[in-house]
Amino acid sequence: MEGWRSRRVTQYSGRTFPAGPRGGAVLAMLGCWVLAVAATVCQGQTTFTSFHPERREWAFNHLTVHQTTGALYIGAVNRVYKLSGNLTLMVSHDTGPEDDNKACYPPLIVQPCSEPLTSTNNVNKLLLIDYSQNRLLACGSLYQGVCKLLRLDDLFILVEPSHKKEHYLSSVNQTGTMYGVIVPSHGQDGTLFIGTAVDGKQDYFPTISSRKLPRDPESSAMLDYELHTDFVSSLIKIPSDTLALVYHFDIYYVYGFASGSFVYFLTVQPETPENSMSSGGSSNDLFYTSRIVRLCKDDHKFHSYVSLPVGCVRNGVEYRLLQAAYLAKPGRVLAASLNISATDDVLFTVFSKGQKQYHQPPDDSALCVFTIKDINARIKERLQSCYQGEGNLELNWLLGKDVQCTKAPVPIDDSFCGLDINQPLGGSQLVTGHTLYTETRDRMTSVTSYVYNGYCVAFVGTKSGRLKKIRVDGPPHGGVQYETMLVIKDGSPILRDMAFSLDHNYLYVMSERQVMQIPIESCDQYGTCGECLSSGDPHCGWCVLHNMCSQKDHCERADEPYRFAAVLSQCVKATVYPDSIAVSEPSVPLLVKVSDVPDLSAGITCSFGNLTEVEGQVSGNQILCVSPTAKDVPLIPTDQDWSGVELRLNSKETGQMVISTEVKFYNCSVHQLCLSCVNSAFRCHWCKYRNLCTHDPSSCSFQEGRVNASEDCPQLVRSEEILIPAGEVKPITLKARNLPQPQSGQRGYECVLHIQGVSHRVTALRFNSSSVQCQNSSYLYEGMKISELPVDFSVVWNGNFIIDNPDNIQVHLYKCAAQRDSCGMCLKAQRKFQCGWCSGEGRCTLRHHCPPLNPRWLDLSSKNVKCTNPRITELHCKGEVPDTYTLEACLSDSL
Structure with a gap:
């Protein structure tokens, strides 16, 4: 191994880096030939910095940020990248492809393999920073899942242990199925807890184990099991009987973390039947359960192994398929709602609905939060119950049968790490989290969070490449989504790994094809104090003298009184x-x-x-x-x-x-009538003797001519309907209110009727302030097809001073003879017109137009009114049998 590593090196800028068929490091700078580059991407009005892989098919798998230097480390297919905080490529380390065959065990890097070899991609399955020793642990899918320890500065290979079976973690090439937790030990060797899917190779790989992580990278104990004897080991394997019972059985490790004196893993696995009946069929037919597994950090025998199901519920809907998780601090607001301290740990989780289709989960998903205190309390209750001899161990996938709990007088405190009995321990009672937010169409795929100004803010990625920003208030309010943004332009899902920049001004978001640097807040999108402080974004406040929405530390002299508004009432x-x-x-x-x-x-x-x-x-x-x-x-x-x-x-x-x-x-003067003037929203006054609207009441000629209220305006008042027979000479008497008396030099009143486009002016007489009469006049309109014609009219004085007509009173002209050429039609006229049938002249008219010597005048007020000479105008035959027809007569209106 050391032989080939020392044969080829690439030297650049005075620094030496190994290069070879399985792992060179190339320092990449701007303008270099390396194709993995950072780019600036515009999403609408927002500009994001992005980084893409060398080749499109070499997808990104994992991402982590160094908490001291701020450097990004990205695990991808065939590559490990080191980037600066602004996504500039610093180092690219080759991990593949290499000739391999999954059937080669031990792998061909240890001994020759007779299986046919093909060029095989190396999927990055684990990427962890070992801070205590300044190194990066990168594990892939090649060669049965071997790992490398790389120097953080330049990704120089410190060691690549591969000569013992403990060095092969899993040959599964699916990312997102393995998780690791490094537990440092000050001044001592660290421990690596690993959980992984095994893809049916349970004899080769344990599903969960703890391994040595010596400070010396050349130590022969590197990645050895913490304890491994014939009777007890720091590992658990899936029994072959379980695979016989559930053909597709595996345990997928979604997330892991250390908290207090424990290590936790969040897993998804098929449920196993309680009896010995085989559960065949496809993986889509299986029911899955999400579980939390807890181990004591110092438990090399795994006696402390406890596993309980987890999920959350809202409105009767269960969310049981774990998609992502993140350990965080709650902040002051969320901690108060959960009745915990702001320094306690909380666990954010994303679940999909139901318990089926884990590999193609439903879009209906939920964001939930668990307190580690509550999880530990539920585990403690389970331990106490079992040590009181109640129930079974309930771990069928591992034990293969129901094993009764053994009663033992053992005190179970908060740090209990198990005994030789009642272990490993499962359970069936669901540990339920608090549901904060649900999404029915765009499945949530990732979550991370941090605390800003006492508020816990969760950032949630989705299947369509969107990032949701949610202020977590906790129960009973849940979470408030205050912003969502499309960050992956091609709509690819956001992967589980997200991380903050050191200053928490940016969030690094990753899909298979790109890493994006996303600003934590977008306060500058809000243009007013009201928009800013009603947005729900806890980052945003209003910088008063700078007229901008921003974070407080971006506002000059923000601590001085009233210079920075943090709540809406302070605008x-x-x-x-x-x-x-x-x-x-x-x-x-x-x-x-x-x-x-x-x-x-x-x-x-x-x-x-x-x-x-x-x-x-x-x-x-x-x-x-x-x-x-x-x-x-x-x-x-x-x-x-x-x-x-x-x-x-x-x-x-x-x-x-x-x-x-x-x-x-x-401008009051645009109002031409008293009512519109005084009803204006402004301080307008009507001068009735000048017929003008003004803002200055002193401009009126007479004090008594000032009008400020609508009830004082000159106006016509509705009375009975005004009916005028066409051609008849008649006066029109109108009721009114506040009619002004024309003054010296002013003209009197007139009525103006607008008949078929022609105006007719008629002299009018003002009787008093409440009555005016249009003098005797006759009015005509053309045509005999119109029996009644509503006519608009107005009353004016002094030539063009119009009296308001708020009820739109009209004059109705009518003709008895129009459309009434028969006796029957004439008598159908409304009584108000006083029309009647003049039999001698055979026409419909008013009574005084029918000669008095006429033999007969018919109207509806007459007794026994009968029109003479009815006419049959049509005949219709009804019936189908000859000689039995019924005659139906359509008679004239005179019948």
């Missing part, structure tokens, strides 16, 4: 008096009162839209602004009586707007 408020100005009033002093503002002694300017800017006079929380001069008064759009102008108060300290409000410029 600056302003009221202006007066808030409306007549366009004919230039240079009006406006008093603006503001609240929740910082010290404004540096000065304020007042800007009226794009019209003008003037100096503001500041006195405490009051600013005096002067409205634009006559030449700068805004134009008012046609058909409107006002136009709004933004009044901005600008800080002379920063040049930015502090607050804005609206000032309305109005």
Whole structure:
């Protein structure tokens, strides 16, 4: 092994790196030939930095960030990359492809293999930083799953143990099925806990084990089991009987972590039947269960192994298929809702709905949170129950049968690590988390979180490449999704591994084809204090004198009073008096009162839209602004009586707007009628003797002519319907209110009727303030097809001073003869028209138009009204049998 490693090296910039068929390191700089490069990607209006693999098919698998240097390490197919915090490639380390065959055991790097060899990709399955020894552990799928220890600085191979069976972790080439936890020991060798899928090779690989991680990379004990004797070992294997019972049985390790004196793994595995009946069929037919496994850090015998099912429920829907998990601190707000300390550990999890289709899980998914305290309490309850002799060990996949718990008088405290009895221990009672958020269409695939200003913020990746930002308030409120953004442009799923930059300003998000550097917050997308502080993003506050939404540490002098608003009620408020100005009033002093503002002694300017800017006079929380001069008064759009102008108060300290409000410029004179004038939203007055609307009541000729209320406006009042027979000379008497008496030099009243496009003016007589009469006149309209014609009319005085007609009173002209050429049709006319049939002349008319000597006048008021000379106009035959027809007659209206 050392022979080939020393034969070839690549030297670059005075530093030497190994290179060879199974693992060279190449220092990559900008402009270098290496194809894995960082790029700037625009997603809508947001620019993200991204990094792509050398070859598209060499997918990314894992990602981790060094918590001291901020360097990124990415495990990919055939490569391990080291990147700077801004995703610049620093080192690329080759791990494949190599000639291999999964059937070669031991692998051909130890001894020749008779199986046919093919070029095989090396999938990165484990990528862990060993901080105590400044090295990187990278395990792949080649050669039965061997690992390398690489130097963090340059990815130089420190050791690649492969000569013992303990060095082969698993030949499964599916990423996301193995997880490892390094437990350091100060001044001593560390321990590596490994959980992995074995793909049916249970004789070769344990499903879970603890291994030695010596400080000396050349130690012969590297990756040896912590304990391995004929009777007890620091490992557990899947029994062959279990694979015979459940053909597709395996345990998939999704996540692992250390907390307190324990190591935990989160797994997904098929359920095993309680009896000996075989569960054949495809993996899609199996029911899966997600479980949490706990071991004591110092338990080399694995007597402390406990496994309990985990999941969460909302509205009766169970979420049991684990997708991702992350250990975090809760922060002050979430801790209070969970009744724990802010320093306690919590576990965020993502589950899919149900217990089937683990390899193609449903899109319906849930974000949940568990407290480690609660998990430990449930494990303690399980241990106490079993040591009291209650029930079975409930670990059928491992024990193959129901084994009764043994009663023993053993005190079970919080740090209990098991005995020779009642181990390994399972359970069937679900450990249920708190459901925070659910998503029905875009399955959640990853989760990470951190605490900002006491709030816990969860970042959740989805199947479609979106990133959800969720403020975690905890029960009973759950989580508030305040932002979602598409970060993977091609819609690929976001992988489980996500990590923060050292300063927590960025989140690194990964799909199979790219790594993205995503800003933690996007506060600058909010343009107002209200938008900013109602967004739900705990990062965002309003930097008052800089007029921007930002994090507090991005706001200058944010700790000074009122310079930074953190809650909606702290937004600056302003009221202006007066808030409306007549366009004919230039240079009006406006008093603006503001609240929740910082010290404004540096000065304020007042800007009226794009019209003008003037100096503001500041006195405490009051600013005096002067409205634009006559030449700068805004134009008012046609058909409107006002136009709004933004009044901005600008800080002379920063040049930015502090607050804005609206000032309305109005024009009363656009109103031509009294009612629209006095009902205006502004201070408009009606001068009834001048027939004008004005903002200045002193401009009215007479004090008694000023009208401020609608009930004082001159107006017509609805009475009975006005019916006028066409051609008849008649007066029209109208009820009214507040009719003005024309003054000296003013003309009297007139009625103006608009008949078929022609205006007819008729002299009118004002009887008093509540009555006016259009004098005798006749009115005609053309055509005999219109029996009734509604006519708009108005009452005017002094030529064109219009009296309001709020009820739109009309005059109805009518003709008895129109459309009524028979006796029957005539008598169908409404009574209000007083039409009747003049038999002698054979026409429909008013009674006084029928000669008095006429033999007969018929109207609906007459007794025994009968029209004469009915006419049959049509005949219809009904019936199908000859000689039995029934005649149906359609008679004229005179019958």
